[in-house]
Every structure is written in C-alpha cells, then in structure tokens.
Amino acid sequence: MDLSARIDWDAMLAVAMPLGAAALLGLAVHLLLMRIARRVRAADSRRGRILRVIALPLAFAVPLLMLALALRATPLPPQALDWSQHAIRIALFACVTWLLVRVVSGIERAILRQYPIDVADNVHARRIHTQTRVLGRVVMGAIVLLGVATALMTFPAVRQVGATLLASAGIIGIAAGIAAKPVFSNLIAGLQIALAQPIRLDDVVIVEGEWGRIEEITASYVVVRIWDERRLVVPLTWFIEHPFQNWTRSTADMLGTAVLWLDYRTPMAAVRDELQRICSDDPRWDGKVCIAQVTDTSESTMQVRLLVSARNSGDAFDLRCAVREGLIAFLAREHPEALPRTRATLTRSGGDDGPSHAPAAETVRSPHAEDGELPGD
Structure with missing residues (x-):
C-alpha cells in the first residue's frame, strides 16, 4: 500500500493550519514585545518603567494564549487535546505569577524611588523603605505560593490528596503545623x-x-x-x-561621648574653650551639643566627659575621636600639668624628721587582748 495513501492529509492540514497560524502570530507578538522590552530597558519615564515590567511576561503569555485558542479548532484526539491544554494552562499560570511578582516589585521600586535615604535626616525615608521591602517580599512570597498551589490543583491526583488531607486534618495537621512553625514565625515577625x-x-x-x-x-x-x-x-x-x-530609633542625630582622666589642676575653663573651638572648626558637628563636664573623681584624677553631637552615627564616632585627640594635644602643649601623673612623698628616716607620735610598744594592745604581760617581757 502506498504511504501517501495511508496519511490523512486533510486531518494533518486541519491540525497544522491553526497551530501554524497561532505559532507565527505568537512569534511575531513575542518578538515585538521583546523588542519593546529591550528599548525601554534604560528608560526612566513612568511609561517606560510600566512597559519594562509587563513586556517580558506578556511576550511568553500571549503566544501561549493564542496556541490554546488554536488547539480548540483542531481535530486532535480528546486525550492529546487534554494533555496539550493542561500543559499550556500550567505555563499560563507561571506567566501570570511571574507578571504579578514583577508588578509588585515595580510598585516597590516606585515607592522607594520617591523616598531616598541618602539624606542627612532619613528616618522617615528608612521607615518607608523598611515597610515597603518587607511587605513587598511577603506579598511576592504569597503570590508564588498561590501560583504553585493553583498549578498543582489542576492535577486530579493532587486534588484527591488535598481532599484527603482536609478530611483527616488531625495528627497530620498538627505535624504540618509543627514543621511549618519556623516559616510562619518568620512571616509573622516580618509583618511585626x-x-x-x-x-x-x-x-x-x-x-x-x-x-x-x-x-x-x-x-x-x-x-x-x-x-x-x-x-x-x-x-x-x-x-x-x-x-x-x-541608636537611630527616633532620629538620625547622634551624641558622641569621649572620656578623659585628667589631673585635679586641669583648667576646666580652658578645656571648654578649646572644645568649643574644635567643634566649631569641624564640619561634622551639627552645632547643637558641645559640653565638657567633670563626672567622676578618684584618689588621683578626675573624669572629664566630653559630649558632642553630629548628624549621624558615623560622623559622631569620627567627631569624638577628633575631639579626644585635639584636647590631648592641647593639654600636652599648653597645660602639661593637667595630664594625669602619679605622686609620691619621700621622707627621711631618723631623728631629723621631728618627734615621733607613735605610741610606746608597751602600750600597744590589740582590741580584747588577754590580761597579762606582753610577749617578750
């Protein structure tokens, strides 16, 4: 028998023509959308950013949608048609999930763009950034989870397993809850x-x-x-x-503290004047706080606390180091007697030191000593 006689050309044409037309049209749309995505990749306008978000997922979703419509017009066997439509449906679910994730990410970037954090007082901007990023990741995770669950529920076996789990939600539900506790704990902590x-x-x-x-x-x-x-x-x-x-819960401004241990002869008025001069000459000082105080004393020195303010924690750390170094150099140059030192008093032994006021040995007794002669008497 001739091979051409066994091929049903009419049936092949009935299948090939709609699928081919859908494939060509889908390819044209795909190439057009990909070209648009490449052209708007560097665009900074609102329209360009919107097209950049939706163009790439639509470049795959539109050809799949056309192919799904073309399959309905083909005389394929029911089983082959069901399998083909099922595969396309899962691919469309993936494209929709991808599109929604990109939309959420685009909205997140648009909000963050309006609140830059590279400014001096950025507390409000950091609050917006934190809320937007955390909530955006939670929403994107929920979208992906919902997309995967929706795709899996298209399989009859998975639907049956899901119904069985719902019907016997006792021990299995408790075990699943214990296993998922870290995930839900982090999710709730993220929302908090x-x-x-x-x-x-x-x-x-x-x-x-x-x-x-x-x-x-x-x-x-x-x-x-x-x-x-x-x-x-x-x-x-x-x-x-x-x-x-x-340290920056309510404001980005910071107070920096430097502590010096100085001698009691330190001229505090000169220290305060020099501290004010150092702060005034330093651009990291915000002009608010510049204080020198004696906060503690010991048997040989006194503790001087230098309190200065800056616009952020980094400037506060550098400023207090500069203040500490500047004051030490100033005291060593102008008032060396203010630096801490150890004192000792030297005395000569013998009769030249004047009369001794120590009590006689025979009159020295420890408290509650027993009556009687001293040892050695």
Whole structure:
C-alpha cells in the first residue's frame, strides 16, 4: 500500500493550519514585545518603567494564549487535546505569577524611588523603605505560593490528596503545623517589623555585642553590616524576642561621648574653650551639643566627659575621636600639668624628721587582748 495513501492529509492540514497560524502570530507578538522590552530597558519615564515590567511576561503569555485558542479548532484526539491544554494552562499560570511578582516589585521600586535615604535626616525615608521591602517580599512570597498551589490543583491526583488531607486534618495537621512553625514565625515577625518597626534599614544597632547597621531585611532574616565589614545574619524572630540597642530609633542625630582622666589642676575653663573651638572648626558637628563636664573623681584624677553631637552615627564616632585627640594635644602643649601623673612623698628616716607620735610598744594592745604581760617581757 502506498504511504501517501495511508496519511490523512486533510486531518494533518486541519491540525497544522491553526497551530501554524497561532505559532507565527505568537512569534511575531513575542518578538515585538521583546523588542519593546529591550528599548525601554534604560528608560526612566513612568511609561517606560510600566512597559519594562509587563513586556517580558506578556511576550511568553500571549503566544501561549493564542496556541490554546488554536488547539480548540483542531481535530486532535480528546486525550492529546487534554494533555496539550493542561500543559499550556500550567505555563499560563507561571506567566501570570511571574507578571504579578514583577508588578509588585515595580510598585516597590516606585515607592522607594520617591523616598531616598541618602539624606542627612532619613528616618522617615528608612521607615518607608523598611515597610515597603518587607511587605513587598511577603506579598511576592504569597503570590508564588498561590501560583504553585493553583498549578498543582489542576492535577486530579493532587486534588484527591488535598481532599484527603482536609478530611483527616488531625495528627497530620498538627505535624504540618509543627514543621511549618519556623516559616510562619518568620512571616509573622516580618509583618511585626514592617508595622511596628523596631528596626529599619540603615538603623545603627548593637546586636550580640556587635555594632553595625541594618543592611538588608528579607522574609526570614536580617543582615547587619558590622563596622569592620563583616555580616551578621540574624533571624527575624530574634528582633522580636530579644532586647537590643537601636541608636537611630527616633532620629538620625547622634551624641558622641569621649572620656578623659585628667589631673585635679586641669583648667576646666580652658578645656571648654578649646572644645568649643574644635567643634566649631569641624564640619561634622551639627552645632547643637558641645559640653565638657567633670563626672567622676578618684584618689588621683578626675573624669572629664566630653559630649558632642553630629548628624549621624558615623560622623559622631569620627567627631569624638577628633575631639579626644585635639584636647590631648592641647593639654600636652599648653597645660602639661593637667595630664594625669602619679605622686609620691619621700621622707627621711631618723631623728631629723621631728618627734615621733607613735605610741610606746608597751602600750600597744590589740582590741580584747588577754590580761597579762606582753610577749617578750
């Protein structure tokens, strides 16, 4: 029998024509959208940013949608048609999930763009950044979870397993809850941090005895950049369950303290004048606080606290170092007697030192000593 006689050309044409037309049209749309995405990649206008967000997912979703419509016009066997439409449906779910995640990310970037944090007093901007980033990651995670769950529910076996789990939600539900406790704990902690904001991005904190800045807040952990460029990764729940120091909770302004131990002969008026001069000449001083006070004394020295203010923690640290160095140099140059020193009084032994006031040996007794002669008498 001739091979061409066994091929049903009419059936092949009935399948190939709609699929081919859908493929060509979808390819044209795909290339057009990809070209648009490349052209607006560097655009800074609002329209360009919107097109950049939606163009790439639509470049894959529109051809798939056209292919799904074309499959309905083909005389494929029911089983092959069901499998093909199921695969396209899952791919469309993935494209929609991708599009929604990009939309949330675009909205997040648009909000952050309106509130720059590279300014002197950025407390409000850091509050907006923290809320936007944490809530954005929570929403994106929920979208991905919903997309995966929706795709899985299109399989009959998965739907049956889900119905079985719902029907027997006793021990299995408890076990699943225990297993998912860290995930839900971090999710709730993330929402608490986003709303209550015990920490914000770029906050100066002391965590586990380490001084650093909040560099990143994710859906499960916080990255603290330590002053020596190390990174401390802390779970979100730690900031809810443990006390910690936040130096920039209400304002970015900081007070810096420098302590000097000086001699009692230190001229405090000269110290205050020199401190005021150092602060006035330093651009890191914000013009608010510049104080020198004697806060403590010991048997040989007195403690002088120098309190200065700056616009942020970094300037405060550098300013107090400059103040400490400047005052030490000033005292060593102008008032060397103000630097701490150890005193000793030397006396000569013998009769030249004057009469001795020590009591006679025979009259010295310890309290409650027994009556009788002293030892050695």
